[in-house]
Amino acid sequence: MDSRIPRFYDKSLGKRRQIVADRCSISEDAYEALIDTDERDLGAVERLSENVIGAISFPLSVATNFRIDGDDRLIPMAIEESSVVAAASYGAKLARETGGFTTSTSGPYMIGQIQVRNLSDPHGATSRVFERAGEIRAKANDQGVLVSHGGGCEDVTARVVDTPNGEMAVVHLVVNVQNAMGANAVNTMAEAVAPMIEDVTGGETILSVLSNLADCRIARARCTIPPDVLRSEKRALSGEAVRDRIVDAWALAVGDPYRAATHNKGIFNGMDALAVATMNDWRAIEAGGHAFAARDDYGPLSTYEIDTEGNLVCSIEVPVQVGVVGGATRNHPVANASMEILDANSAEQLSGIFAAVGLAENIASMRALAAEGIQAGHMKLHAKNVAIEAGAPEELIDEIAAQMVADDDVRAARARELISELNR
Template identity: 35%
Template sequence: MTKPIQGFSKLTKEEKIDWIVSNYTQDAETAKNILMRYWNTDVDLQKLHDEFIENTISNYYLPLGIAPNFLINTELYAIPMAIEESSVVAAASKAAKFWLDRGGFKTTILGTEKIGQVHFMFSGNFNKLNTFFKYVEPKLRSEAAVITRNMEKRGGGISKIELRDKTAELANYYQLHCTFETLDAMGANFINSCLEEFAKTFKKEALCFAEFTEEEKDIEIVMSILSNYVPNCLVRAEVSCPVEELTDDPTDSKEFAKKMIQAIAIAKVEPHRAVTHNKGIMNGIDAVILATGNDFRAVEAGVHAYAAKDGKYTSLTNACITDGIFSFWIEIPLALGTVGGLTSLHPLVNLALEILQKPSAQELMQIVAVAGLAQNFAAVRSLVTTGIQEGHMKMHLLNILNQLGATEEEKLTLTNHFKKNSATHAAVVEAFENLRSQ
C-alpha cells in the first residue's frame, strides 16, 4: 500500500513525477515519458503554465478549432472553440453557414448585473437589525472605497446592498444581498474582496450599535462569497426566417418547422430530454468559454440553475411560428470577462480574443450565446431529420481508427468507404478487420 506523502507541494516537478509514476502507475518509465512529452519546449511558456495551478506535472491538451461564417448583428465572426468532442465544431459551422444566408444571428444584452452575498446569523429582533442596516449601509460603501475606486472610474462598482430575511428557510439566517457591475472583468476577485470588507465593517459596527443587546451585537458572519447564479446578467440570441426558406422544398420546410417546434416543446416539459438538450447547448458555450479563458464551471452552474428557475428543469431554447416566420431563440445568463485572469496570461486565450476582434465582455456574452444557439439548432435539426448518429459517427470515425491503430493509408481508404456507408462502431471495426485481412 502506498504511504501518504508529506510536503508534496515542496517537491520539484521532476520529483513529483517520479513519486506519482513510481507509486500509481504500472510502467513508471512509460508514464513519465507520456507526461514529459506534453511539456512545452519553450521553457518560459512552460513555466507560465506551471504557475497557473498547484502541483503541476504536465500540460493537458485540448484541440482548438474554428467555426467560421457566424454573422452576428451584421458582423462576420470566426469563433474559436476548445473541445474534445467530435462533431461539435462541425455542427456549429454548419449552423452558422445555414443562417448566414438567412439574415444571421441577432443578439441583445438584457442585463449585466452580478451578485455576491454576505451570509450571517442573527438571533435578535429583526426591526432593530433593519434599523442597524440602514445606519451601516453607507459605511459599507465608504469603507470598501479603496477596493471600488478603480472600478468606479471605469463606470462599474457596487450597485445595491440589500438586507434579506431568510429565516423562513433557516432559523436566524440573514444575508446582505449585493449587486455589482464589473464591466469587462468577470469580477470574481473584485466582488469577493468587496464582500469580505462588507462583512468586516458590518460585524465591527454591530459591536458599537447602541440599540442592540450584548447578545445581538455578536453577529455571526458565516461566509462572504459571490454567486454564480446571475439571472440578471442575461443575453438573448435569435434567428428567424420565413418557414418556406428552411429547406429547398417548401412542403418539407413546413414539416421540418413543425418537428423543430415539437422537439423544443418536448424539451420544455420533459426534464430527461431537457438535460440532454441543454447539454448540447453547453457543447457550444463551454467550447468558446474555454478558448477565451473564462470559467466554464461557473457558467454551467448558473445556466442550469436558470433552466430550473421556475421550479422545473426545462429547455433553454424556444421556437415558434408567427405569421409564417420561424423563430428560434435563447435567453441565457453569462458572467464573462475579457480582462483579468487568464485573458492576459495565456497566449492562446489572447489569440482567441484577437480572432474575435478583442470583444468587450458584453460582446463576448453575445458571441457565446450565439455559439450555444447554433449548436442546439444543429443538434435538433439532425434529431428530427437524419438522426444524430449519422453525422456524429462520421466525425468520430478517425477516433475509432486511431484506437484501432490504423495506418494513414488505411484511414484514407476507410474514410472514403464511410462517405457512402453507415459508420457505426461495429461497422468500422468490421471494415478495418476486413481491410487488414486483405
C-alpha cells in the same frame, strides 16, 4: 501507494512528475506522455495551476459562418468532440441566411452574498441593511480598482431566507465588474463589508462570496430561419415539417426536465468549448446557466417559435459570466490568441458572442433531432476516431472511416475488418 507528499507544490515540475511516476508505478509510455509536452505549454500551465506534472491539450478548432450583430466572426473552440464544432458552424450557417444573430446584454453585474445567522429579528435586520446601504456600498467600493475603471458596487439589497436551520438574512452586493469576470473583486468586497453587516444586523456572518447565479448578467441572442433551409432530403421532410418538429421538440423540453437537461447540455457544448478556448470559467457558466434554467421548474434556456411569415424564430436567454481582462484569459498564450481571433472588445460583447454560439449549437442539434436523427452526423464525424482506436495506419484512416459511414456500420470490429482487407 502513499498519497501524502509533504510540500509537493514546492518541488520542481520534473521532480513532481517523477514522484508521481514512482508512486503510481506508471508505464514507460505513460511517463513519456507526461513529458512529451511543449515547454511553452508547461510554463503557462504551471503559472495557472497547482502541483503541475504535465499538460493535456484539447484540439483548438474554429467554427465558421458566424455573423453576430452585423459582424462576421470566427469562433475558437477547444473541445475533443468534432461534432460540436461542426454543429456550431452549421447552426450559424442556417442563421446566416437572414443576417445572423442579434444580441443584447443586461450589463456586467455580478452578485456578492453575505450570509447572516443568529438574528433575533431577521426582517428588522434586513430593513436596517437597506437604511445603511449607502455606507455598505461605500465600504465595498473602497476595495480594489473597480471604481477607477468605471465599475464598483452599485446596489445593496437584503432578504430573509427560510433554511432548514431557521431564518437567516442574505445581503447582496450588486457589482458592476466592467470587463472582468469579477469573482476576485466581488469576493474581496463581500469579505470587506462582512464586519459592517454584523454591526448593522446584530447577527453573525458566515459566507461572504460571489454567487454564480448571475441573473443580473444576462446575455440574449436571436435569429430567424426560413423554413426552406431546414428541409431534409434524406427523410423527405419539407422545411415546414422540420420547422414544426423543432417547435414540438422544444415544447417537450418545456414540459419535461429529462429532455430539458439534454437540450441545455447541447447549448453548453458550444459555450463551454468557447470558454475553454479563451480560458474563461466554463464551470461558472454551467452552474449559473443551470441554476437560471431551474428558477421555477427546470426548463430550456432557448425558445423556438413561428412568426407570422412562417419563419422559425430562435432565441436564447442565459447568464454569461466572462471577462476580457484578468484571470487566465490573458495569461495563457493560446487563450490570448483565441481572444485575438474573436476580437471582442468588452465583456458585454463577449457575452453576446457566447449566447450566439450556444444558440447556434442548439439550433443544429434541434434540426438534426427533428430531421435525420442525431447519430447520422455524429457517427460520420466519429468514424475517424473509431478507425484510429482500431489501429488503422495513418494512410488508411480516412478511407476506412468513409467506408464505415457508407456501410452505415461505424464499429471497431468493422474497422478491424477493413484494416485487414486493405492491408492484404
